[in-house]
Amino acid sequence: MWLNDFNFDSYHRTQVTILMWYEPYGQPNNPSEDTSWVRNCTPRCKMVQQRSLFPTADLVVFHNFELIMRRQKLPVDLPRPPTQRWVWMSMESHVHNGDLRRFAGIFNMTMSYRRDADITTPYGERLAKEAEGDDPVEDVARNKSFLACWVVSNYKSYHRRSQVYKELSAIIPVKVYGRWARKPLSSKALLPTISRCYFYLAFENSESKEYITEKLWKNAYQSGAVPVVLGAPVKDYEAVAPPHSFIHVEEFASVKELAEYLQQVAGDHKRYSEYFHWKRKWKAKAQKDWRENVCNNICSQFDHLPPNKVYTDLAAWVQATGNGTI
Structure with a gap:
C-alpha cells in the first residue's frame, strides 16, 4: 500500500499545521468551499479547516462518525505529502465506531479518550x-x-x-x-x-x-x-x-x-x-470546546508522536482491551 512508502525518520517542524478535514458532527462540507477559521494553539502550532492547505499540513484529522455515516470521504485522490500524517479521531465507545476494516493501512495515529491512543483527548x-x-x-x-x-x-x-x-x-x-x-x-x-x-x-x-x-x-x-x-x-x-x-x-x-x-x-x-x-x-x-481539546492535545504531544507508524489493522486496535495490533 502507498502508505508503506512514507518515511518519517527526519520528520521535524518548527511550525506545525493541523488540518481538521471537517467539523465533528457538523453538516457535510462542500469540497469547493474553503472554511476560513484558524486556531492558534501555541506560537508554533495552529489548527485550520482550510482544505487548500492540505499540501502543507503536517497532520490531517478525520472524525470517524462522518466517515462511517458516509457523510465525508477520505481524500485518497489527492497527492499526499510524504511526511504528512493522518489521524483517526473518535470519542465514541468501540461499539459505536462501525466497521473499520476498510481503513486498514490508511491512518498513522489514533486520537481518542483512551490513554493508549497516540493522542489522548479525555472528556475531563x-x-x-x-x-x-x-x-x-x-x-x-x-x-x-x-x-x-x-x-x-x-x-x-x-x-x-x-x-x-x-x-x-x-x-x-x-x-x-x-x-x-x-x-x-x-x-x-x-x-x-x-x-x-x-x-x-x-x-x-x-x-x-x-x-x-x-x-x-x-x-x-x-x-x-x-x-x-x-x-x-x-x-x-x-x-x-x-x-x-x-x-x-x-x-x-x-x-x-x-x-x-x-x-x-x-x-x-x-x-x-x-x-x-x-x-x-x-x-x-x-473539556468544553472540541477545537481547544483537539488543538491543545495535539500540539502538546506533537514532539513525542511516533514517527513511522501505520495502523494496518485499525479495527483490532479499537476492539482491543489493551494495546492493539499495529
Missing part, C-alpha cells in the same frame, strides 16, 4: 491544586431535594444502564430528566437541576474500556452531586478520577445492596461529606 481530567484548601464540604447537603436523579435521552430497554435503573427505581426514588422522560433540560438548567440531588446516575451508554464522558466530569462533578457510575471498569475510574469521589455499580453484589448504601450515605452527613473531601487537593476539569 483531575488536576492537583497548587495548595491544599480548607474544608469545602460543610454545606454539601444543603438544598438537596431528591435522593437520586438521571438525565437520559437515548433510552434502550436492553442497555445495562436501563436495567440497573429499572431495578434501582423500584427500591428508591429516582428523578428522571431528558427527552426520554419528556423533561428536557436546557444547558442553563442542567447543573442547577442536578445539584438538588444527592446522587447522580452517571451511566454511560456502553461498557467500554476507559469510556468516561461528561456524565462524570460535567454533570456530576460540576453540579455537586455524588456520581454513581456505570460504564468502564472500576480500575479505569480510579486511574483518572479524584479519590473517593464516585460510587461504582460493580462494587456491589446487587442493585438492592447499592440502593441501601445510597440511602445510608444520604442519611449520614459525615459519610456523605467524605465524598467531597477530594476537593481539598484536586479539581475536576471538563
Whole structure:
C-alpha cells in the first residue's frame, strides 16, 4: 500500500499545521468551499479547516462518525505529502465506531479518550491544586431535594444502564430528566437541576474500556452531586478520577445492596461529606470546546508522536482491551 512508502525518520517542524478535514458532527462540507477559521494553539502550532492547505499540513484529522455515516470521504485522490500524517479521531465507545476494516493501512495515529491512543483527548481530567484548601464540604447537603436523579435521552430497554435503573427505581426514588422522560433540560438548567440531588446516575451508554464522558466530569462533578457510575471498569475510574469521589455499580453484589448504601450515605452527613473531601487537593476539569481539546492535545504531544507508524489493522486496535495490533 502507498502508505508503506512514507518515511518519517527526519520528520521535524518548527511550525506545525493541523488540518481538521471537517467539523465533528457538523453538516457535510462542500469540497469547493474553503472554511476560513484558524486556531492558534501555541506560537508554533495552529489548527485550520482550510482544505487548500492540505499540501502543507503536517497532520490531517478525520472524525470517524462522518466517515462511517458516509457523510465525508477520505481524500485518497489527492497527492499526499510524504511526511504528512493522518489521524483517526473518535470519542465514541468501540461499539459505536462501525466497521473499520476498510481503513486498514490508511491512518498513522489514533486520537481518542483512551490513554493508549497516540493522542489522548479525555472528556475531563483531575488536576492537583497548587495548595491544599480548607474544608469545602460543610454545606454539601444543603438544598438537596431528591435522593437520586438521571438525565437520559437515548433510552434502550436492553442497555445495562436501563436495567440497573429499572431495578434501582423500584427500591428508591429516582428523578428522571431528558427527552426520554419528556423533561428536557436546557444547558442553563442542567447543573442547577442536578445539584438538588444527592446522587447522580452517571451511566454511560456502553461498557467500554476507559469510556468516561461528561456524565462524570460535567454533570456530576460540576453540579455537586455524588456520581454513581456505570460504564468502564472500576480500575479505569480510579486511574483518572479524584479519590473517593464516585460510587461504582460493580462494587456491589446487587442493585438492592447499592440502593441501601445510597440511602445510608444520604442519611449520614459525615459519610456523605467524605465524598467531597477530594476537593481539598484536586479539581475536576471538563473539556468544553472540541477545537481547544483537539488543538491543545495535539500540539502538546506533537514532539513525542511516533514517527513511522501505520495502523494496518485499525479495527483490532479499537476492539482491543489493551494495546492493539499495529
